[in-house]
Amino acid sequence: MKYFTVLKAMTRKEIIEKMRYWPNTLTGVVVFYIVFLLLFFGAKRLMGGQPAFGQTIEGLIVGYLLWLFTLQAYSNFTNFITREAQWGTLEQLYMSATSFGWVLAARIFANFLVFNIYMTGSMLVLAMVTTGRYLNLDIVSLVPLVILTIAGVYGFSFLMGGLAMVFKRVSNSLQILNFIFIGLIAAPLDKYPFLKFLPLSQGTSMINEVMTKGASIADFPLTDLLFLVSNSFFYLGLGFLGFKLLERTAQRKGLLGHY
16 A cells, blocks of 8 residues: 555645646746757758658657656656655655665656656647648557657666766766667667667667557567567666666665765
């Protein structure tokens, strides 16, 4: 019961913050929509109607949405650790009735759910209305593919969270990761197949097939699905291992109680 209580509290907190500070929430939607407009019209003009992210308008929309998923996955988690450390409440979370790992899991779930309902949902509708291109929204296929694709990104999120515990400020490293993830999302697997061993690339290609070409998850070879699962959980496990090692370093040096 206590685990469900933590999960419910984290979700409720996310919803209350987004509603109470609605001007900030609305501003975030507007800013990301402006970024999409600049990307769409700029790429269309400079590249003769051939935008990046798959060389089609539909591919551009899919790539941009996946970038939002990715941005939410790795930056918000790290910002959560940094903010709790600044407020002096990080150590209190370790004294929770549940383990700190469950607190983090509840935070990840709540943030993923709320962010993607209001932000990614809004961007999807606005992008399709703006471009006049409507994508195939096969929820049964998209939900597991998105979760598996983003799981690998959370490995980097855990690693950056651990670094934030020890070094406190890692914002510049987040910016570097941002550019790397954009490159991985836009990576052409047909030209460079070896890129599928990196995070995001394989999952992005499969999601693009579903949303732009009407494929379903059942159409993909079992080997591709197994590769996506193993690839994502490899990076997730590697990142979590790094987080635990850095967490022990922070505990040993007494860094949890102060910023």
